Amino acid sequence: MRSSGLMRKSDAFLLLSAALLVLLGASFADAALGRVRGAAALDARAEMVERLGLTDLVLFTEARYTRHPSQADLHSAFQDHPFAMDHFPTGSLLPPPMKRARP
Incomplete structure (x- = not known):
């Protein structure tokens, strides 16, 4: 019998995979929020490009x-x-x- 304090390798792998999936989801959420936050600056740049004829x-x-x-x-x-x-x-x-x- 194993002692209850040790974690199996498969459990550690699943825990690490779950943590990495949470971080991946957080990076997608941050990218979506960044697009929303940067929309005003992007619109201002587009207006400047149009005004200057770049x-x-x-x-x-x-x-x-x-x-x-x-x-x-x-x-x-x-x-x-x-x-x-x-x-x-x-x-x-x-x-x-x-x-x-x-x-």
């Missing part, structure tokens, strides 16, 4: 292919030499745009 999101300020990824040409990252190393730090975060399929 066309695209500016992600970085360095290389032209990282400023507006949807507007960059395919070879802008390799404008100096085809095998040249990218000298902008954001080039490691955002690769050159992928070739788009023709419509």
Whole structure:
């Protein structure tokens, strides 16, 4: 017989799984509340974009292919030499745009 103070491995696993599921649910609830809290700021930004006539999101300020990824040409990252190393730090975060399929 086992002593009553020890927990079986399966019980510990189920307890841990239940705790992790509660935390997962809490993260979804926090995300939903964040959307509600951020709705006013998002509306204000959308109004500013409309008022200023901005066309695209500016992600970085360095290389032209990282400023507006949807507007960059395919070879802008390799404008100096085809095998040249990218000298902008954001080039490691955002690769050159992928070739788009023709419509």
